Amino acid sequence: MVNCSGLGSRELVEDSAVSPVRGQVLQVQAPWLKHFIRDGSGLTYIYPGASHATLGGTRQKGDWNLSPDAETSRDIFSRCCTLEPSLHRACSMKERVGLRPDRPSVRLQKEVLARDGWRLPIVHHYGHGSRGISVHWGSALEAVRLVNECVQALRTPALTSKL
Structure with missing residues (x-):
């Protein structure tokens, strides 16, 4: 998401x-x-x-x-x-x-929300303020990279200990 x-x-x-x-x-x-x-x-x-x-x-x-x-x-x-x-x-x-929407710094990061046993990876991408026109390409490319990391993590089975 x-x-x-x-x-x-x-x-x-x-x-x-x-x-x-x-x-x-x-x-x-x-x-x-x-x-x-x-x-x-x-x-x-x-x-x-x-x-x-x-x-x-x-x-x-x-x-x-x-x-x-x-x-x-x-x-x-x-x-x-x-x-x-x-x-x-x-x-x-x-x-x-x-x-x-403005922030002291753009929020461009991954977070995993956990609720009722479910884990939902989310990429936050907002807060550019009036800087959006100048940074949108780089910011969008970084958001895509983070989304791809989330997708890859969902496709990769987690290692679980069998001890």
Whole structure:
């Protein structure tokens, strides 16, 4: 089993170290944009897509609010227009808010849960926060390696003493 429950891990596995990082972005129609643009801190960015460009953003630790904030949207738009002035002519602006699961360190480990004589291997894989976009490949490969170890352990009969 793999636990990728993110913020749900607070209750599912009683991990109080997991907390939200609120992210707010804007989606705009700007089909002329073809290149990613990002400031040095990574907080202000423009990611063009097939149907819209995503302008961002925020990193608000501990904030559970899923409602868009108009002042934050104005700030994001202003910062992005500083990076790319042609955005002033963008249209169809939509606000989006999401919560990223964050921890002091990513939880990427095996655990064996034992209950009523049953042993269930589990791989925990969550808590990337806003770092997920940069570490997802390596993190996913490590999770697969751990899952393969669990599968191998289930296939290998345990040695038992006959004394």
